Amino acid sequence: MGSLNIGIVAHVDAGKTSLTERLLHHTGVIDQVGSVDAGSTQTDSMEMERRRGITIRSAVVSFTIDGLQVNLIDTPGHPDFIAEVERALRVLDGAVLVVSSVEGVQAQTHILMRTLTRLRIPVLIFANKIDRGGARYHELLDDIGRKLTPRRLAMSTVTGSGTAQARSMPLPLSEGERAASVADLLAEVSDTFLESYLSDTTQLTDRDYRAELVRQVRQAQVVPVYFGSAVTGEGVDDLLRAIRELLPPSAGDPSARLRASVFKIDWAPGGEKVAYARVYSGRLAAREPVDTYRRARTGGVVEGVGKVTSVRVFAHGTTTRETAAGPGDIATVYGLAQVRVGDQLGSPDGLPSGGFFAPPSLETVVRAARPEQNAQFYQHLLRLAEEDPLINVRRNETDRTISVALYGEVQREVVKGLMLDRHGIEMTFEETTTVYVEKVEGTGHGLEVIWQNEFAATVGLRIEPGAPGTGVRYRIAVEPGGLPAAFHKAIEETVRRTLRQGLFGWEVVDCVVTLTDTAYSSPITSAGDFRRLTPLVLMAALRTAGTTVHEPVNRFELEVPDDTVHAVTSRLVAARAVVDRCDTHGPVSHLQGTIPASNVHDIERQLPGLSHGEGVFVSTLTGHRRTTGTPPVRPRTDGNPLNRREYLTHVLGRG
Template structure:
């Protein structure tokens, strides 16, 4: 039986990831002719918008065979605005190829990716691409990889365009990176992507870590269940329908009501969140609000970090950057026929509790249809019970907890522990909807009693500069609200408000004669 290697292709923008994916498929004999990003005919950039813009927006899976190893190749976006798409892929990888341009060298995004791969202990090889280009400097980039990425990963050199070095890379990938054998045990898999079929049905892309899933089998999805109605497995350049899918494989599953990140079968807890949450948001407007909301709700299933929410009458979505906003506008127009406009992008701010608050409310007149009491206090984001578990039907507890979590998310309340202190109901009058409607009212009353403080996102930064511009850079950093924590003549590290990062990035070239390098990522709210 063949073994499987689930391989991610990661890189900074324009390093040549998608071209390398195309070359690997051609070298492995899966495609007869090479596609081109510029021509818009590559295998993995299948969205009309991707072909139009020449960038990867959604992760895509392609498959080929090398010896007895089936390689599932996952091409990911390179632009920082689509880092959430990369995040979802990391949890399903056996290994990765980090692509670096031989001309531009190691970029800030390259460092972010390498740090994450190292933290998650994902075995990685480096491919220095574009060695055929004018200005390519392999030895310099190799030194940068070792020094700036602090890695001893194997380094390969070549060109996705000419094919030089690609066979050597392919041999190295299948010999150096770990492949997956069949793993016995209970079914366990992770949904890392959700697509829509031709009839509009959900199709879940799942990496299976153990066990086997079969057509017509009922499988556990968190606390719920679903019936698998069809299966397709990536293998040998296509994804044919199959009766089963086994550990190590990536499969498409039909029939399940799932979201990205859901567990199929037994949960795994060895990999947690990899990248920071989006720190920008915008209000989306359209003359057809009903269609807009339905479309965004469907897109949020495919990208949960869109974080669709209602703020009064406003429809709000979260963003990583302005390019993501442009892509969202084009997607709504092309796929849903909805013309939209956006208000000015703003920084996401959150609320934290000042103290402790309590509230108790009853719905209706005695005998009450519902009674709820809450205590809120600073602490981990948990829902706790001080009432007996048998004091309410389980469905009423679940309705209450769901409403609490939704209210905290909608109101941007962070680091808040909610304890249910009172409960009451009247059988057979009470229904779950009574608790779902009352819980937000009681919770917000308790929050008002506790009081809140508004916090803004702070980025952790690393800034490399020429020694003779230190004074000018420190002045600009102070003006932007930045606080250096460690400073040498050429390297500054510290915190800066997320809202001021773009301004700092814009001023950096003139301050440093174009030699400054700024890396920043979300760290905390303050």
């Protein structure tokens, strides 16, 4: 039996969790369809998900279609949980993008489709809610063609649209006038099909059309569109047949080296860590050692090893069975205590170098409401960050304050709720602040010579600006063999760690650091000497070069009723936004532009009142621009190597 891993992705409230329930019902996994409003769905298993009626963490369920096992990942729809969607996208063979026939192509839908297209993931679109008042057909197809992909192909039509009697009727591929339009679409990217279609001696059959459609869908060249209703089940059977026929089943060599990707971390009732992993090749079995590979913030690969105690493969619904996992399987893995989201098991091949979506641009200081809970509060936050690494828990070792990075206010409320539900800790948030970055202005040098400093080492460093988007590049301009490899590693790792806090306390990006001088004294010198000396040298170089602070800027997409455009635009301008596009289609206007990330929350908070409660706003980090006026400063957590006396007191524990 083959396998297929698909994701259900959508803008919030488009109906993807309801569609998941309907798919499980139609394939015999559940006897009764659950309700999001009632909190009885299979995939929203967390108490907070049931209470709020939204998906917070990705969930896996399994069902079978004509002998094909399908592992389905239900992902969050709210933009605050876009990182959870990113982790799911990495392990998919195909995706079902749910679009509401009533609300149409919404802003979050744009972002998801662009990412799916960039990753060349085959996509089926399910146009949901055809039974709801205001449901559209031709207008929605036009919107999909204009906003998502010009290569969309309607696979069904609708009768009784907008009523409880709405029905989805399959469309033929090769009959009547439709045959020519389908052939034109398929021939755009296939010379072979075009030649056969134009040939006087070849008569294409429906099987030929369907074979070419399958080929192009699996190569992400065309996107079929199915209409239906997750609530009534209309059109779901057609979607199931399309999943079985059009999306590419998992492939992989079971005899090859193990390669599996961890996309989710959960916890067993007894507190044991559980890793969710998709297997690409090889075999993952219990009671065997497994090599782990992780992309470090420094850009390198961190290797580890663990021993798997148990492997369970999804078999039916949310149930699993104890067995070895092979290519295409999604398994829950026990025993890997140090594993994190994003790790690869068995092989580093294909280890991602970066994310599809930008990290959070907001940060807030958090505290336990009861001071006596602060110690365990920090440990629980670290555990929560293992589930979502982009929360990025950061503690100031001087005043012991704790900060977390967040995408938005909804995620903030969820973190607060999870801490209370799981651990009984009420947490408080200070005002949310923006996470800025620093960029190097000029060229600076720093040098500390052995026996003339507090450490048995010589380090010389030069820092200069790098090209935008290149991160931190590290170079060596000394004879590599003149220093043990462990010392070189200590210097580079410390350089990258130190640059997380520049002259104003913000991370330094897009720069080049060159090692210009080294010396050591054997056997006195240790790697620790280089780790403790390097921050002093690097900060001296950075102070000479100078830095400027840059604020994050988001690209936004906004849909509002046409009669509210003036009021909304005025508020955007007051928020320092730049609107560079405004399209009006009927009663709805679609605006695009850029806005400082620090002002996004204000727009989100005021939009309902400005747009009769009908506005939809989605934004993602697109870059940074230099701040004006006095640069914002973030308190340091690294002992402050800009102040020698303070830093030495910190690292040496004495004055």
